[in-house]
Amino acid sequence: MNYSYTFRSALSEALCVKESSPVVQELVSRFNTPFDLMDATEHELKSIRGIGPMRAKQIQSAMKLARLLNMPKETPKFIRSPRDVFDIFRHTIGILNVEEFHIIMLSTKNGIIGTEMISRGTLNSSLVHPRETFIPAIKRSASSIIAIHNHPSGDCTPSPEDVQLTQRLSQASEIIGIPCLDHVIVSKDSFVSLKERDLM
Template sequence: MNINHTFKSLLAETLRESANSYLVEKIVTHFNSPQQLLDVTEQELLNIRGIGKVKAKQIVAAIQLAKMMNVPKTEPTIIRSPRDVFEYLRWEIGYEQKEHFIVIFLSTKNHIIGKETISIGSLNSAIVHPREVYKAAIRRSACSIIVSHNHPSQICTLPSPEDIQLTKRLAEAGEIIGIELLDHVIVSGSDYTSLKERGLL
């Protein structure tokens, strides 16, 4: 069973409609993939002809339930690898339609002591200044940090020149301040890339 067929079947069950109904076909055509539907609002759904308030609420509730069921039972308290970062942030920012730049604050033994969203950018870029990143790290008394952001395109295998340049700026600022930048991990809903593993940090 292909993903499009599964998508239609799940929508049909949620809405108590036939998989080939006008409403299901309209939603599938409008959103193309399940990922595009993940952050939909009731208002966006109401703009689609044939969807009323009850149907819109059903869809949003089903999506929120699916998200909750995919969140790990316990968040990692220690970051040991880039995959830990991916698992920690995947369901928070992996499917967002705008870039979210997040800083994870760590203790001396890489225990997570907090995280903060520094910037929410456009579909193409997030504007981040090292001053804001390290101001937040100092406020949390962090010994080191890991930064991460999502690629709304869902393609994160190749860091952009801007990603690389920002990472270098943050690393240089961290050396001066005394708070090490351990990694910059780019995430999507299904994959990740570590700039440190790629030798870019």
């Protein structure tokens, strides 16, 4: 799909500059699609001539809004299956080109209390600490959590690192007293539940 025209136009309007401006041209050249721009760090944006801290934050805010608008209008209020998790996250982290690790915090009846991003970048068990994972759940008085992360490749097959992380989270959940009900890997078009595969 060719995003070039609409992408350039959207950037022009968001930044209040002409489509032919060097800033827009460089953004389109460096980040081929809006999905690529969603992954851009503030440092990467500021490396472009004409983009300072304020404009970089402006672009990142616009990308966050775009990600929210890409979510389905109706999202589940309760988690009844891994499919519900997939339906929530396929349009947010499922479309990203970088891995993100999130949790869903649940009530006693599996109602969604909230979600929290725990880490961003290459996922391994040394970067995702159980303590950091459960702190938001403790603060929100969650009864349980579900772990979620994306595979940018589109292949949701659990890696050895995914399995190791899941086991560490399960062990920590028993100590803390907040069960980790599942670990779901998502992409834009598919998902895998580690619980359904008996990997936790």
